[in-house]
Amino acid sequence: MRKHIINILKRARGTYVSGQALCEDLGVSRTAIWKHIQQLREEGYEIDSSSRKGYRLIHVPDLLNSYEIEPLLTTTHLGHPILHYKELDSTNIEARKLAREGATHGSVVVAEHQTTGRGRSGRGWFSTPGTAIQMSLILRPDLAPFLAASITQVGAAAVATALQELGLSPQIKWPNDVLLSKRKVCGILTEMSCELDHIEHIIIGIGINVNTPSFPTDIRSVATSVQIEKGAPCDRKSLMAAILNTFEPLYQGFLEGHPYPAYLRICRELSILIGEEITYESPQGVTTATAIDIDSSGHLVVRHKDGSTEALLSGEVHLGAGLYREP
Ligand code: BTN
Numbered sequence: 346m347r348k349h350i351i352n353i354l355k356r357a358r359g360t361y362v363s364g365q366a367l368c369e370d371l372g373v374s375r376t377a378i379w380k381h382i383q384q385l386r387e388e389g390y391e392i393d394s395s396s397r398k399g400y401r402l403i404h405v406p407d408l409l410n411s412y413e414i415e416p417l418l419t420t421t422h423l424g425h426p427i428l429h430y431k432e433l434d435s436t437n438i439e440a441r442k443l444a445r446e447g448a449t450h451g452s453v454v455v456a457e458h459q460t461t462g463r464g465r466s467g468r469g470w471f472s473t474p475g476t477a478i479q480m481s482l483i484l485r486p487d488l489a490p491f492l493a494a495s496i497t498q499v500g501a502a503a504v505a506t507a508l509q510e511l512g513l514s515p516q517i518k519w520p521n522d523v524l525l526s527k528r529k530v531c532g533i534l535t536e537m538s539c540e541l542d543h544i545e546h547i548i549i550g551i552g553i554n555v556n557t558p559s560f561p562t563d564i565r566s567v568a569t570s571v572q573i574e575k576g577a578p579c580d581r582k583s584l585m586a587a588i589l590n591t592f593e594p595l596y597q598g599f600l601e602g603h604p605y606p607a608y609l610r611i612c613r614e615l616s617i618l619i620g621e622e623i624t625y626e627s628p629q630g631v632t633t634a635t636a637i638d639i640d641s642s643g644h645l646v647v648r649h650k651d652g653s654t655e656a657l658l659s660g661e662v663h664l665g666a667g668l669y670r671e672p
Contacts, residue, residue, distance in 0.1 A: 346371060347381050351390065351412045354402035363399035407475065409455045409585050417586035420593045422451030423482065424586075430456045432474075435463045437534055437550040440481035444538070444546040450485040453589065462552060465534055466661065471564060476556040478585050482549040482592070486600060490539040493547060494659050495609070495643025497521040497535040499599050500549045502611035503592035504531045510587055513574055516617035519636075519645045520659055523553075524617060528569035530554050551588070555581050605641050613639045618662065623647065625662040633666045 349371055353362055367378045382392055382400060389406030405413070410429035418424045428448075433439050433456040440454040456479050462470030472479060482500075486493065497520050504523045505515040508530070516524045523531035531553045538545040554560075554570035556578050571579040598606035613619065618636040625632055634647035637654070644656035 346373070346377075347385055348412045348415070350378070350381055351385065351402075352416070354392065354400060355405075357402070359401060359403070361395065361398035361401045365399075367400065407581065408457065409478065409480075409581060413582050414455075414586055414589075417582065417590075419590045420451070422449075423593045423596075424453050424589045425451055426453075428452060428454045430454070432456060432458045432460060434461045435459050435550075436479050436481040437463055437536060437548050440483050440548045440550070441536065441538070441546075444483045444548065448483050450483065452483040453480055454483070455480040455585070463534060463550070464532060464552075470532065470534075470552050471561065471568070472552065472554070473557055476554075476558075476570075478551065478553040478555055478581055478588075480551055480585065482551070482589075484547045484549065484596070486544055486547065488544055488600065489542060490537065490544055493537060493539075493544060495520070496547060496596075496599060497533050497549065498612045498643050499592060499595045499608045500533045500535070500551055501531075502595055502608040502615075503588050504533075504551065504553065505615050506591045506595075506611060507584055507587035508571070511571070511575065511579065511584070513571070515615060517612050517615045518617050518664075519612065519639060519662065520643070525569050525571070525574045527617070528567055530569050530571060530574070553584070553588075555579050555584060609639060609641065609643055612643070618645065618664065621664055622666055623662045623664060624666055625657065625660060627660075636662070 353370060364375050364378055368375055386392055389408060391404035393401040393403050411427040414424060414427050436454045436456050458474035459472060459479050462472055464470040501517045501521045501523055505517055508515040513525055518524055521533035522529050534550040536548045556572045557570035560568045595608040599608055616639060619638060621636055622633060623636050634649045636645055637648050638646040640646050640656055644658055646654055646656050648654050
């Protein structure tokens with residue numbers, strides 16, 4: 346109901362819509378309209394009301410809620426619904442809870458702020474309220490679990506493509522970081538619930554520093570935001586919608602298993618690692634090798650000093666020789 350009220354007021358482009366017209370359009374009483382308007386005001390919409398003229402939308406808040414995002418979507422499943430929260434501990438935690446309760450494929454959990462955002466390897470994820478995109482996609486692919494490892498790269502490819510559409514030049518650090526000017530602008534945390542032969546659900550948690558003005562000193566040298574790179578604030582709503590709109594067809598390509606699907610082509614073309622010396626930890630210890638390709642399974646192919654090659658399935662790799670601790 347509130348979504349329809351907002352749409353009607355937006356279409357009126359700052360002019361008044363009478364209470365009577367809203368009642369007739371939506372088939373509810375004036376009291377019901379008033380209650381919804383009050384609720385919308387509490388959510389941050391500035392709506393002027395006049396007993397003679399009706400209602401007029403004055404200001405739309407910078408929120409990633411379903412009223413703002415759903416009209417921008419061209420997707421069939423992804424973002425239907427958008428589940429929006431002012432604050433959560435972590436969108437991945439909430440998404441997992443909702444998935445266990447039966448949330449449908451394509452549901453997206455998004456929060457304006459996370460109190461304990463989670464990063465990979467037990468790290469945290471820094472953000473300031475209302476400046477980032479922090480969302481978790483709930484997917485239910487009909488796929489054997491062992492085939493799901495490279496799904497994270499679909500997320501990286503979608504984010505990178507959406508950033509390119511803003512005129513930026515992102516790079517992807519396999520398997521799932523997106524960088525601008527060699528600093529991290531986006532991290533992805535993928536979590537899966539499965540049985541041996543069957544995936545229950547996959548949660549793809551995507552965190553993007555959009556309008557973050559600056560970072561704490563401990564991560565300043567390795568983190569950046571879209572605003573810092575563009576030199577101007579970025580419309581979070583369009584960026585979020587562009588990512589979801591891009592993700593869905595790339596995900597379809599991932600499921601169809603083409604010999605070299607579009608998401609892998611993007612990850613290879615934008616790879617910051619290919620051709621570079623990298624370091625990673627494995628059960629054999631810390632290894633330095635040269636990254637030479639991303640293969641059709643999404644594995645990072647490396648060449649060792651003795652000339653042998655190896656395909657890395659997943660894990661963290663670092664540019665250059667020698668390990669450093671990521672933020
Ligand atoms: C990383 O690079 O370490 C992964 C960071 C992932 C952060 C996102 S923000 C949305 C989602 N919710 C979380 O708690 N984490 C992911």
